[in-house]
Amino acid sequence: MRRARRTLAATATLAIACTTLTGCFEEPSPHDAVRDFLVGWQSGDYDLAAGRTDGDVAKVRKALADTKLELDAASFRFEIKSLSMTGEESKADFHAEVDLGENNPLWEYEGVLPLHLVDGAWKVRWSPSVLHPQLKEGQRFAVDSVPRSRQPVTDRNNDPLQSDTILYVAGVYPSQLGGQAESVVAKLSEATGYAQDRLLSRIRSSPPDRFVPLVTFGRSRFPAVQAKLEAITGIKVQPQKQPVNPDAPKQIVGSVGALTPETEQELGGPQRAGDSVGRSGLQQAYQNYLTGSTQTKVITLDLKTGKQVAQLMEWPGRQNISVQTTIDRKIQQAAEQAVADSQASAMVAVQADTGEIRAVATKGMHQEKDALAGKYPAGTAFSIVAADALLKNKVSTKQRLACPQERTVGGAKFVHVGQMTGTTTSATFQEQFAKGCVTALASLARRVTAADLTESAKAFGLGQPWRLPLKSFSGGMPALSSDADKAKAIAGQNVEVSPLSMALVAAAVSSGTWRPPVLVTNPTTPDPTAEVVPAAQPGPVPVDARIRKELTTMMRAGAAGTNAQAGKGRVYGVTATAGDQMTWFVGWQGDVAIAVLSKNYNAGAVAGGFFSALHNSP
Template sequence: MALAVRVKRVVSAGLSLAAVVPLLSACFSEPSPHEAVSEFLVGWQTGDYSAAAGRTDGDPKVVRRALEDAGLQLDAASIRFALKGLRTTGDAADAKFRVEVDLGDNNPIWQYDNDLPLHLVDGTWKVRWSPSVIHPQLREGQRFAVEVSPEGRQPIEDRNGDALQTEETLYLAGVYPARVKDPVGLCERLYQLTGFAQDRLLSRIRSAPPQDFVPLVTFNARKYAQLLDRLDEIGPDLKIEKKSQPVAPAQPVDIIGKVGAITPETEQQLGGPQRAGDTVGQGGLQKAYQDQLTGSTGTKVITYDLKTSERVAELAKWPGRTNTTPVETTIDKGVQRSADLAVSGTVPAVLVAVDTQTSEIRAVGSHEMHQEREALAGRFPPGTAFSIVAAEGILGPGGVDLKQKVPCPADRTVGGARFQQTASPVGTAPSVTAGFAHGCVTALASLARRVGANALTQSATRFGIGGDWSLPLRSFSGTVPEPTSDAAKAKIIAGQTVRVSPLSMALVAGAVASGTWRPPTLVTAPAAPDLTSDVAPVPPPRPVQLDSGTVAKLRTLMRAGVTSGTAATANAPGDKVYGISSAITYTDKKRARSLSWFVGWQGDLAVAVLTETNDPAASAQIAGQFFRSARTAA
């Protein structure tokens, strides 16, 4: 919104002027030096430079040009004045006034005090003209310039301080102002090519130090290659400089986010002070933490000699913002490589890995699925993988015994809801443990009569389902419908009416592994993005310690899922692997989708794997590959 911000400041200056003019006029109602001071300052402030020049003893053309050039050279959104005093001695007078220059584009407000000398000329009070009327240090043959010095973009780092982006070459099209023969024509042609406002391009040239390279537009390598011939046609005054910045995202790409050059659209969206050469996050953490990662631009007001273009004096200086900082994440590059390798097959897949003791996100791997929209914020039915959560309520104190026999028929109706088991074991009478390990939907659904509605909803709450997280990116903690009947409870246990994200299920596995559910963490510093909203961020939910006896039973069930159940392909050398797998087909926006899940852990890494395939073993195989690779990397 750089242009919108600039316009707003001009309007504000005009409103201020409405109050200034009556005040000056009221104070200076009699012919006196007051009238000359009033007309000069009001003319200068409103841009009526001819009226201002008429109240001086200088050449009107020279004065008018000097006042106009000062505003252009400062790229000022407004110049305002406040009279501080006036003293008359015979035919001479001196007015003291405060100058306030809005340097525009969210740059600083420059304030300074000055004297306005006056004398009588043929009975009329005139301002004694010299460039020092504009600024006490400005002399004949000198000009203003505004020097800006943007800092490079800060990195996003993994938990060990390694950068999660690589260097990329950007191409800056710009000029050396003192060498440009036709700045108006150049800016017109550049506007036609890029869409950047011609007046803003021109003002940057006019206000910049004459011998400095002034970047006007930035291109990535692809865009630069497309426009190279047309850029050459603009002429030799347009120069191209290369700039290398660490902006190309490493994995997890969607979580880190891409970085792009400033465009006319992003310039208006972001406000100031964005200039060519600046970068903008286009997604992920790069977008969420844009203000912390970039925007540290220093500003100086300098005078230059018009003939030699040499610097004369520094009139004012403002350091860049000091609160830019790297973003420190919980991602582990080694674990991320293992996740990337594991999902690099032929089926769409996501894998979320979290630390079992802290719930810090260590990796988000994906293949043909989006890491933020689907791994963190996806809304999927978990099938019988949700029986981990349901079992916490079913197996609690006084609940069902693991050895209890529960038939696993091919077809069963619970409260009017029909469930079908297509995979083995079928036609047998396995225990609760076997039904859980094999994901027998008919056996698990039958337990709906053995658990109360409150027990199910409270269990979901203890595992963070439906809670508010404080992640800087979009995420989904899950939803569980109200279990108003045995049929509704059975569908929840079978994971048919529940919706969860892979992240929420990875946290479930981590909770069983550690005995405590904890909210997820992705960024450790800074604490939160620099939000412009006045609404305070929602604090993360507190950890929830689970019943130790129930957790022991859940671990037994999840170990059986790997040793004798459908998740056997997730087994890996080293520490024991715990987990279960499930498969479910459902209709999403009138399209049938088949999903395969694995939820479990090994050592200090808990994972949820989701694949879109009709192969029920696909996710467990990916999990096994991940555990083997992660152990080797460690």
């Protein structure tokens, strides 16, 4: 809405300008003529402005209106700098600000209004140089814009994460329209729904021998309008390749579409109606980087030849760049293969020692909304974090705990839905951790304080204000005010997490340090024009070496003999239930840490499929 905002700003300053100009001088002077001319020009009251000149009113009115079209200007704003008078001659110096729209900078220049007395009234001595000191008879303004092709989103090796697709650009060569620009634009507007005045102003503001892109269509929409476009004499359609067809992870990379008539004014930035614009994912988050900004020149043209006479101003524009992610194609492919047979699964894989996201794969779920930003009960997968607090409070991994089918702690009832072990038969804390016995784990609530559990959760990143260019959820746990609350936390019943946050928990145990997630390594901020510097990422948090050693042993026991054990090398992790037919696997193999959340499916089997596919991939 930048164009609209500037227009409103110009209107708002108009009253101030009128008051200021009127009050500039206490004695009779040419100021009324200067004021009326500039106010009329600024407000679009060209009759008012033309009436204050010594030129033909119709000719001046047309010249002023043409100037707005030729510059495709959103608004004009003027400020009187000085006014001098010598006898029957006068001169006003003014400062001009022209909003060229489309996120171009303001064009600012200094102008001069020569005035003289005509039959006792002050008049602006009309010539094209009134509009700009370098504009002469037989010349006109034009705006020469050079758009840049969209840059790709890439993987960690800078290979594009999308393939080229064909977009269809409908446009014109102004010199070939033979005075039929208005007719051509009217037909194009009727066929496409784009605003007629905006299309026409783009044509009139462009050099006549330059192809002027007007509307861009994707492959799905183009066939519906192709016949209508071909029926409009003067419209040319140029197929263009652009890297907009996303590869996996498709919802993370995001989609790209053409800006529609309805959304033309929704976006600030270098886009114009019909241009490609990111609709979701990283394509949307990094739109201004991927498109950059247009190189723009204000020039004058010879009316007869259409050739450039002079360059009045140039803006090189902001260079567009590709966006490099941390995605690893090999790991992403293995993740896609692993979730393929499930009904609904979300999986995140991270580099254990950096927190860099290597893969995000889903089946029946959304990669951003569920895998990165989903809020799901942690279930006994949270026992990894709870064990950190318990071990710090001297709970031995060899302590024996019963695993009854039901247990009540502090008034809260817990039910173990796994294999029945009986109330008298006990196993070690490590063994109950490995099998995810809810009732055994909940029984340890009195062995740890609420502050200890909260501190461990924070150390493993839960609730930390990390920042990613896409929506994400770092986890959440309520205040714990009773033994029942603590027992529920240990069992993960009042803790919410995302697959991403749990993958980082596994990475912390694997590497010995919790680190915030990283998805994009270049550039460092999603908005190149941002004035506010994003908040700093939370720093790394080391895991106590003794505790890490014990957790590693416990998680090795948790993965041993399960579906998650696959491929070469040991798998470490826990399988867990979280109610509503949801299961977790949280663990690692080698330097890749993962979290899998599955509905009505064994998350451990997905993890095993992933490690196997990763091991067998070329």
